[in-house]
Amino acid sequence: MSVAYVDAIREAQDHLLREDPRVFLYGQDISHFGGAFKATKGLAEAYPGRVLDSPISEDSMIGMAVGAALEGMRPIVEMQFADFSSIAFNQIVNQAGTHFYRTGVPVPLTVRLPSGGTPGSGPFHSQSMEAIYSHYPGLVVVTPATVADAYHMLIQAVSVDDPVIYCEHKFLYRWLKSSGIEGDGLPLGAARITRPGKHATIVTYSAMVHEAVRAADRMQEEGGWEIEVVDLRTVKPLDMDTVLASVARTGRLLALGEAFPWGGVTAEVVSRVSSEGFHLLDAPPKRFNSRDTPVPYHPKLWAAHRPTPETICLAMRELLSY
Numbered sequence: 001m002s003v004a005y006v007d008a009i010r011e012a013q014d015h016l017l018r019e020d021p022r023v024f025l026y027g028q029d030i031s032h033f034g035g036a037f038k039a040t041k042g043l044a045e046a047y048p049g050r051v052l053d054s055p056i057s058e059d060s061m062i063g064m065a066v067g068a069a070l071e072g073m074r075p076i077v078e079m080q081f082a083d084f085s086s087i088a089f090n091q092i093v094n095q096a097g098t099h100f101y102r103t104g105v106p107v108p109l110t111v112r113l114p115s116g117g118t119p120g121s122g123p124f125h126s127q128s129m130e131a132i133y134s135h136y137p138g139l140v141v142v143t144p145a146t147v148a149d150a151y152h153m154l155i156q157a158v159s160v161d162d163p164v165i166y167c168e169h170k171f172l173y174r175w176l177k178s179s180g181i182e183g184d185g186l187p188l189g190a191a192r193i194t195r196p197g198k199h200a201t202i203v204t205y206s207a208m209v210h211e212a213v214r215a216a217d218r219m220q221e222e223g224g225w226e227i228e229v230v231d232l233r234t235v236k237p238l239d240m241d242t243v244l245a246s247v248a249r250t251g252r253l254l255a256l257g258e259a260f261p262w263g264g265v266t267a268e269v270v271s272r273v274s275s276e277g278f279h280l281l282d283a284p285p286k287r288f289n290s291r292d293t294p295v296p297y298h299p300k301l302w303a304a305h306r307p308t309p310e311t312i313c314l315a316m317r318e319l320l321s322y
Contacts, residue, residue: 061077077109082116096139107161115143127259143167192242194230200316201252251280
């Protein structure tokens, strides 16, 4: 029996509620309704009083959860969409993110952000917020791209004493399935070589890992190019050792992301490879993101807005031809 990405998230929360009495879930319509994406379906019935509906106020949701974390609880807050977390920005970055630095008291809070675009979701329900939260000290930001990581990284996130921003990709919820949730034991902060190669490196994360693998498969079929794909898994902190080791093998770098192009994770990867591994490069590093416009509603426009295997291949051919 296959396990979908969203099912792995629900199973991880089930495990956490069962094993740790300090854990509780908080969010809009997550109790008997099961959440907008059914990531908490059935958990309110299984754990009475520990799966709690919140008001439609992201600011107060995180404020309450910060207080609970300070009192020894391990709250998991579900935002309906990552985009709405901007309303809780002050609580996340100014309260949760700085509290340990200011007082020595940790804030073990996990915030689940349904991230990224799907056809027809439009500009208010499709954003990728990982770079915004990575900018601020005190926060850990994770971006699971596999069913196993969706399960294990959520469990690991709740064990961390720092606030963790857990960016789960909506497009993967039911599209991505696996025969199980067995993991490879990688800790938070460690990247993974998803596809080995020797001619160029794609560094990416979240749903773009799968687009990168498709593009790499095409490049191999078309021209025998062997493209290595690195899944960052955690974007704050960055596993630069794995990234630099890959670039040392291939000599070429394409940093790929679904988020907007200005700044962001891809810019950070290119900057750090350029400063720490310039001697490893045989070509200028490139980055490739979605277009610098709000995310469009129409499915065809959405497909043209974000990187696809076809456009990733175009970028890779430019990189390889240098």
